[in-house]
Amino acid sequence: MKSPNKELEEKARAARAASRRMAYLPSEIKNKALHNIANDLLAGQEEILAANQLDYHQAQKSGMNAAMLDRLMLSPERLAAIAKDVLAVAELPDPVGEVFDMRTLPNGLQLSRKRVPLGVIGAIYESRPNVTVDISALCLKSGNAVILRGGREAVHSNSALAKVVREAATRAGVPEGAVQFIENTDRALVDEMLKLRQYIDLIIPRGGAGLIQHIKDNAAMPVIAGGVGVCHTYVDRSADVDKAVAIAFNAKVQRPTVCNALDTLLVHADIARKYLPLAAAELARAGVEMHCDERAMAILKEKPSLKLKPATDEDWGKEFLSLVAAVKVVDSLDEALEHIERCGSGHSEAIITGEDDAAVRFLDEVDAACVYVNASTRFTDGSQFGLGAEVGISTQKFHARGPLGVRELTSYKWIILGSGQVRP
Amino acid sequence: MKSPNKELEEKARAARAASRRMAYLPSEIKNKALHNIANDLLAGQEEILAANQLDYHQAQKSGMNAAMLDRLMLSPERLAAIAKDVLAVAELPDPVGEVFDMRTLPNGLQLSRKRVPLGVIGAIYESRPNVTVDISALCLKSGNAVILRGGREAVHSNSALAKVVREAATRAGVPEGAVQFIENTDRALVDEMLKLRQYIDLIIPRGGAGLIQHIKDNAAMPVIAGGVGVCHTYVDRSADVDKAVAIAFNAKVQRPTVCNALDTLLVHADIARKYLPLAAAELARAGVEMHCDERAMAILKEKPSLKLKPATDEDWGKEFLSLVAAVKVVDSLDEALEHIERCGSGHSEAIITGEDDAAVRFLDEVDAACVYVNASTRFTDGSQFGLGAEVGISTQKFHARGPLGVRELTSYKWIILGSGQVRP
Numbered sequence: 001m002k003s004p005n006k007e008l009e010e011k012a013r014a015a016r017a018a019s020r021r022m023a024y025l026p027s028e029i030k031n032k033a034l035h036n037i038a039n040d041l042l043a044g045q046e047e048i049l050a051a052n053q054l055d056y057h058q059a060q061k062s063g064m065n066a067a068m069l070d071r072l073m074l075s076p077e078r079l080a081a082i083a084k085d086v087l088a089v090a091e092l093p094d095p096v097g098e099v100f101d102m103r104t105l106p107n108g109l110q111l112s113r114k115r116v117p118l119g120v121i122g123a124i125y126e127s128r129p130n131v132t133v134d135i136s137a138l139c140l141k142s143g144n145a146v147i148l149r150g151g152r153e154a155v156h157s158n159s160a161l162a163k164v165v166r167e168a169a170t171r172a173g174v175p176e177g178a179v180q181f182i183e184n185t186d187r188a189l190v191d192e193m194l195k196l197r198q199y200i201d202l203i204i205p206r207g208g209a210g211l212i213q214h215i216k217d218n219a220a221m222p223v224i225a226g227g228v229g230v231c232h233t234y235v236d237r238s239a240d241v242d243k244a245v246a247i248a249f250n251a252k253v254q255r256p257t258v259c260n261a262l263d264t265l266l267v268h269a270d271i272a273r274k275y276l277p278l279a280a281a282e283l284a285r286a287g288v289e290m291h292c293d294e295r296a297m298a299i300l301k302e303k304p305s306l307k308l309k310p311a312t313d314e315d316w317g318k319e320f321l322s323l324v325a326a327v328k329v330v331d332s333l334d335e336a337l338e339h340i341e342r343c344g345s346g347h348s349e350a351i352i353t354g355e356d357d358a359a360v361r362f363l364d365e366v367d368a369a370c371v372y373v374n375a376s377t378r379f380t381d382g383s384q385f386g387l388g389a390e391v392g393i394s395t396q397k398f399h400a401r402g403p404l405g406v407r408e409l410t411s412y413k414w415i416i417l418g419s420g421q422v423r424p
Numbered sequence: 425m426k427s428p429n430k431e432l433e434e435k436a437r438a439a440r441a442a443s444r445r446m447a448y449l450p451s452e453i454k455n456k457a458l459h460n461i462a463n464d465l466l467a468g469q470e471e472i473l474a475a476n477q478l479d480y481h482q483a484q485k486s487g488m489n490a491a492m493l494d495r496l497m498l499s500p501e502r503l504a505a506i507a508k509d510v511l512a513v514a515e516l517p518d519p520v521g522e523v524f525d526m527r528t529l530p531n532g533l534q535l536s537r538k539r540v541p542l543g544v545i546g547a548i549y550e551s552r553p554n555v556t557v558d559i560s561a562l563c564l565k566s567g568n569a570v571i572l573r574g575g576r577e578a579v580h581s582n583s584a585l586a587k588v589v590r591e592a593a594t595r596a597g598v599p600e601g602a603v604q605f606i607e608n609t610d611r612a613l614v615d616e617m618l619k620l621r622q623y624i625d626l627i628i629p630r631g632g633a634g635l636i637q638h639i640k641d642n643a644a645m646p647v648i649a650g651g652v653g654v655c656h657t658y659v660d661r662s663a664d665v666d667k668a669v670a671i672a673f674n675a676k677v678q679r680p681t682v683c684n685a686l687d688t689l690l691v692h693a694d695i696a697r698k699y700l701p702l703a704a705a706e707l708a709r710a711g712v713e714m715h716c717d718e719r720a721m722a723i724l725k726e727k728p729s730l731k732l733k734p735a736t737d738e739d740w741g742k743e744f745l746s747l748v749a750a751v752k753v754v755d756s757l758d759e760a761l762e763h764i765e766r767c768g769s770g771h772s773e774a775i776i777t778g779e780d781d782a783a784v785r786f787l788d789e790v791d792a793a794c795v796y797v798n799a800s801t802r803f804t805d806g807s808q809f810g811l812g813a814e815v816g817i818s819t820q821k822f823h824a825r826g827p828l829g830v831r832e833l834t835s836y837k838w839i840i841l842g843s844g845q846v847r848p
Contacts, residue, residue, distance in 0.1 A: 020765065024788040103810070109799055111809060116791075118821050201821060222646070222822040243844035250846035341444065363839055364448040367540075375533055375842025384847070385535060385838070386527070397542050397625060397835035398646040399823040411821035414809070415787055418799025420667035422674030423808070 004184045005192050011180040012147060012199035015120045018177035019145035023117050027094040029173040030140050034090035036168035037137065038083040044164050045079055051160035052129065059153050071127050072154055082130050085389060089137040092388040095407040096143040099415075110417040115410050117143035119201035124149045124190055124215060126207035129157035135204065136165045136179055138391055142409040145178045147200065149193060151207070152185035159183055194219040202409075204391055224404060227395030229259030229347035230319050231377045234336040234362070235279075236353035237270035243374065244352040245279045250376040251350070253286040256323050259393060260348045260370075260380040263319055264326040266336045272329045273299055280306050280327075288323045291315045295329035317343035333358050337365050344368060346395045348377035369395055369402035428608045429616050435604040436571060436623035439544045442601035443569035447541050451518040453597040454564050458514035460592035461561065462507040468588050469503055475584035476553065483577050495551050496578055506554050509813060513561040516812040519831040520567040523839075534841040539834050541567035543625035548573045548614055548639060550631035553581035559628065560589045560603055562815055566833040569602045571624065573617060575631070576609035583607055618643040626833075628815055648828060651819030653683030653771035654743050655801045658760040658786070659703075660777035661694035667798065668776040669703045674800040675774070677710040680747050683817060684772045684794075684804040687743055688750040690760045696753045697723055704730050704751075712747045715739045719753035741767035757782050761789050768792060770819045772801035793819055793826035 041048070052074040059072055095115055102112035121144045123135040132148055139146035150158035162181035170176055182189065194203065197220040205215040205225050212225045233251055235244045251262035267275055276299045280290060284306045291311040292300060300306055315326040316339070330336045340349055350372035351362040359373045370380045380403065382390025387405030394401050400408035465472070476498040483496055519539055526536035545568045547559040556572055563570035574582035586605035594600055606613065618627065621644040629639040629649050636649045657675050659668045675686035691699055700723050704714060708730045715735040716724060724730055739750040740763070754760045764773055774796035775786040783797045794804045804827065806814025811829030818825050824832035 020789070020791065023791065105808075105810065109803065114787075116821075119791075217644075220641075240844065246844065246846055254847055359841075363538075365444070367444065367447065367543075368837065370838040370840060372840045373842060375840055375845040376847055378847040379533065379840060379845070380838075384529075386529060397540075401835055402838045411825055413792065414794040414804075414826045416794060416796045416799055416803060417783075418797060420664065420671065421799040421803070422670055423678055423800050423802035 004186065004189055007184070008182060008189060008192055009196065009199075011182065012120070012193075012196045014177035015145040015147050015180045016199045018175040019117065019119045021175040022143045022145055022178055023096070025143060025174065030094065030143070031090045033140055033169040033172035033174045034086050034137055036172050037133065037165050038086045038090075040164045040168045041079055041083040041086070041133070041161075044160075045076060048079065048157070048160045048164065049074055049076070051156040054156040055154050064153065068127060072129070072157070074129060074157060078130070082133050086133060086137045089141050089389050089406070092141060092406055094141070095410050100412075107421050108419060109421050112415050113412040114415050115407075115412050118409055118411050120145045120147065120199055121409065122147045122149070122193055122200040122203045122221075124193070124203060124205045124207075124211070126151040126211060127154060129154045129161055131206050132158045132161040132181075133165060134389065135206075135391070136162070138389060138406055138409060140169060140174065140178070142406040144409055145180070147180040147182065147193070149182040149190065155183065155185050190215075191218060194221075197221045206392065222399070224392065224394055224396070224399065224408075226259065226392035227347060228319050228345045229261070229393070229395070230263050230317050230343060230345040231260060231348045231350075232264045232266055232336075232340050232344060233262050233350045233352065233377065234266040234330075234333075234340070235268060235271060235275055236333060236351055236355065236358050237268040238354035238358065239271060239275070239352040240354060241271070241275050241278060244275060245282050247350070247352055247374070247376050248279050249282045249286070251378055252283060252288055252325050253323070254376070254378050257321050259319070260377050261321070262325055262377060264316065264328065264343065266328050266330050266339060267296070268333075268336070269295070269329050269331050272296070276300055276327070277303065283325065286323065288325055291324065291326045293328040296327040299329075317345075319345070333361060337362070340366055347393065348372065348380040350375065350377050369393065428610065428613055431608070432606060432613060432616055433620065433623075435606065436544070436617075436620050438601035439569040439571050439604045440623045442599040443541065443543045445599040446567045446569055446602055447520070449567060449598065454518065454567070455514045457564055457593040457596035457598045458510050458561055460596050461557065461589050462510045462514075464588045464592040465503055465507040465510070465557070465585075468584075469500060472503065472581070472584045472588065473498055473500070475580040478580040479578050488577065492551060496553070496581070498553060498581060502554070506557050510557060510561045513565050513813050513830070516565060516830055518565070519834050524836075531845050532843060533845050536839050537836040538839050539831070539836050542833055542835050544569045544571065544623055545833065546571045546573070546617055546624040546627045548617070548627060548629045548631075548635070550575040550635060551578060553578045553585055555630050556582045556585040556605075557589060558813065559630075559815070560586070562813055562830055562833060564593060564598065564602070566830040568833055569604070571604040571606065571617070573606040573614065579607065579609050614639075615642060618645075621645045630816065646823065648816065648818055648820070648824065648832075650683065650816035651771060652743050652769045653685070653817070653819070654687050654741050654767060654769040655684060655772045655774075656688045656690055656760075656764050656768060657686050657774045657776065657801065658690040658754075658764070659692060659695060659699055660757060660775055660779065660782050661692040662778035662782065663695060663699070663776040664778060665695070665699050665702060668699060669706050671774070671776055671798070671800050672703050673706045673710070675802055676707060676712055676749050677747070678800070678802050681745050683743070684801050685745070686749055686801060688740065688752065688767065690752050690754050690763060691720070692757075692760070693719070693753050693755050696720070700724055700751070701727065707749065710747065712749055715748065715750045717752040720751040723753075741769075743769070757785060761786070764790055771817065772796065772804040774799065774801050793817065
């Protein structure tokens with residue numbers, strides 16, 4: 001029997017070899033592969049769901065909590081939704097082959113940049129088996145080979161899904177080896193994978209903060225990870241109060257468990273007495289608990305219908321991922337900017353204002369992936385931004401920032417066409 | 425006295441603070457700073473050259489070789505050239521603030537990406553003191569703060585140059601702290617610097633392969649390093665022989681010590697008997713030693729004027745950086761592509777051909793930063809490509825590939841302008 005490391009390296013080498021041909025695979029073949037996958041997910045439903053049942057029952061026996069079990073579970077409806085997402089990826093424009101920055105130099109050389117895949121993407125993820133299909137679809141569309149390494153708890157589901165993806169893609173003419181699945185779920189193998197710089201161009205981790213940090217700290221190759229989102233909405237003194245209430249409510253309540261949801265509401269002192277009671281009443285209606293600084297508390301404390309707590313130092317810069325918001329009154333835009341700089345995570349930040357000067361300063365001075373004027377931070381999303389499906393949302397500045405679509409899984413090469421030019 | 429680590433961290437923190445304001449500094453101030461630097465380099469010539477003499481004599485006493493001594497030495501002419509390069513950076517368009525991918529979403533949100541600096545750049549370099557000024561100028565232009573850490577052998581020169589840069593920039597209105605210089609040349613301090621992920625966004629190493637590898641292996645933040653250039657020129661069966669001779673000659677001889685110079689000449693068997701004797705005679709005229717495979721040797725061996733050696737396995741994939749070229753006869757474009765895939769370093773590769781099909785296959789299938797048709801690989805250069813001064817040439821695919829100009833020292837932020845939009 002082969003050693004696990006040997007097998008891993010062989011799969012990585014095969015992915016690398018396939019990636020050479022993936023780089024110039026016609027769009028029609030890639031889209032055909034995606035259509036095949038969507039079809040086969042539905043046609044192979046019985047087998048996939050049986051594999052998922054195995055995982056589910058094992059997880060249940062091992063005492064997995066209900067939220068995690070729900071994430072693990074597949075159903076005919078969920079499979080149909082996954083297939084639909086694959087078809088949506090097929091509909092996206094092919095990012096590969098785009099030629100840009102084209103120009104003719106004075107010596108007659110024709111210079112341009114041509115978009116190419118990154119090469120081989122390593123995906124390391126936990127729990128949700130749909131990631132197996134999602135990441136494969138995004139990698140296929142962007143011309144990248146992919147090495148999938150899912151979590152132990154979903155190994156039967158992932159294996160069944162990867163088999164469908166691999167066979168459907170190969171049938172369309174995608175090079176064999178372009179989709180690799182690692183069945184071995186030993187933790188040690190992840191660390192081996194993170195060393196394979198010569199075969200893997202980029203690692204995409206999907207999962208809890210612990211997994212992501214471990215991968216960032218240990219990968220020998222670049223990593224793109226969805227980051228923590230500590231999101232502020234700042235209600236400026238000139239804000240339209242009704243809009244500011246609706247935006248804060250939407251940012252906090254519409255889906256509180258995600259990274260672009262509101263964490264801290266900052267309110268200018270000049271508008272706080274008018275704004276805060278209205279906003280708080282609305283937030284309380286959805287059951288939001290407010291952790292208030294002294295000044296916000298002084299304004300809100302007489303309302304018995306509110307769920308209020310005094311804010312502590314830990315509340316500033318905390319990602320709540322639940323129906324909790326920190327609330328703070330500030331004396332100026334400067335104080336709001338300073339607070340965001342100190343406590344933000346560079347994800348999504350919003351100002352609600354009627355003053356252009358304040359908007360411009362906020363846009364200039366806030367250093368975050370997405371900076372909003374008079375809108376909800378909940379829009380930070382590849383699909384909302386019109387990029388189609390997303391790999392994640394980057395809070396780093398290198399390579400790509402914010403929602404990561406298929407274009408962000410590419411690089412470029414310089415193409416230089418001459419007629420005998422030499423350098424003088 | 426402060427501990428070195430404490431001092432390093434304070435400088436890094438000051439650079440981070442300055443970078444916040446650098447991000448939206450008007451172009452006029454940045455360009456004024458660059459003009460001030462160019463002026464002050466000339467005005468402060470005496471002091472700079474005196475500091476350089478200190479370094480030079482110490483290096484001489486310690487037995488530094490002539491080539492290294494020459495790299496270390498400054499003169500009034502060299503200072504004038506450095507000042508001129510700074511003025512050329514001032515002339516470049518400001519990459520920061522560029523707005524792209526602008527569009528209005530169906531819900532009325534106005535979405536765009538705005539180019540912003542990366543933040544804080546750490547430059548770690550050896551020997552040549554001009555790097556202190558070059559990197560500072562490129563960082564200022566691109567709105568980045570910079571932390572400079574030069575080598576021990578040039579510490580007096582670097583310190584004098586950094587002082588000029590810092591004072592000239594501050595006088596123009598650049599935030600204090602934007603240019604930091606680390607005087608402590610302990611090797612251990614480099615490793616401390618590589619850990620400061622919270623303050624430094626990108627490390628640029630400039631120096632020998634050992635330094636670069638050490639930094640790549642140990643940096644907690646992204647690294648952009650100029651890579652090794654193992655460059656092939658492939659003369660296809662349909663090549664124009666005269667042009668192919670001139671291009672190979674230029675690629676090998678015009679400046680043999682640099683990364684974009686020719687290392688291996690691949691020649692199609694159908695044209696080898698006609699091409700190789702002409703190319704070899706021309707290369708021999710410049711003193712080039714040719715390491716030939718058996719078939720090339722069989723064609724060339726009767727000419728006594730040539731410097732020929734049988735090629736060994738080590739010659740394929742070797743960066744010669746001197747007047748040596750490996751020469752190999754191949755039977756097909758496929759064999760050439762396969763050789764380049766196996767032995768290339770992803771830097772610059774060229775095909776000389778008269779056939780469009782061969783050119784297209786070469787452009788598609790060669791995975792390198794710069795791919796040429798009918799031109800010399802010596803053109804791979806930021807200035808030749810019209811990017812202005814360059815930080816280096818990247819052989820990685822992540823973030824930026826090929827010549828790195830000021831735009832490659834930037835990222836972007838998403839700007840979303842609304843009128844009260846919330847997510848349904």
